């Protein structure tokens with residue numbers, strides 16, 4: 001199982017980090033050791049002082065494919081979960097300034113808490129109108145809707161598959177809406193698709 005992730009996929013989030021709007025999806029990956037499941041706690045790493053939450057919808061790939069055309073892309077994913085793309089913003093900022101890769105800032109141990117439950121694509125009325133959100137200690141912090149994505153699910157599948165053969169079980173983090181910010185020890189994060197809480201864990 002591989003974890004792909006899309007950066008800068010929501011315009012308002014691009015603005016809040018003063019990034020440029022990309023012409024094509026920004027792709028990065030996380031190792032499978034980044035995943036946390038079963039609502040297990042996230043342990044704040046000692047190498048960062050500025051770990052940010054980024055709540056994201058996560059696609060589950062259901063069929064192997066490469067060079068997938070946009071019009072067939074919907075046949076290659078079957079479920080949507082929710083996850084946090086934890087980012088060591090201080091390490092990422094340093095890497096960006098030097099034009100270096102983001103791997104340690106994005107792929108460290110525990111940087112990808114993920115819902116155990118995924119919702120079937122066939123159960124959604126409209127994939128271009130899915131609400132999702134993150135609350136911390138009961139307070140709403142991030143709220144997104146898939147209508148605001150620069151690159152939709154089908155385009156992401158098609159684009160990724162030009163470079164990487166997608167395999168059944170691969171996961172794709174599809175980008176975060178505005179409202180990213182730091183977490184601290186003692187926080188309790190809860191992530192929702194529509195009104196269903198799918199992920200909840202503590203920062204320790």
Ligand code: MG
Pocket residue numbers: 005006007054056085175176
């Ligand atoms: Mg992200």
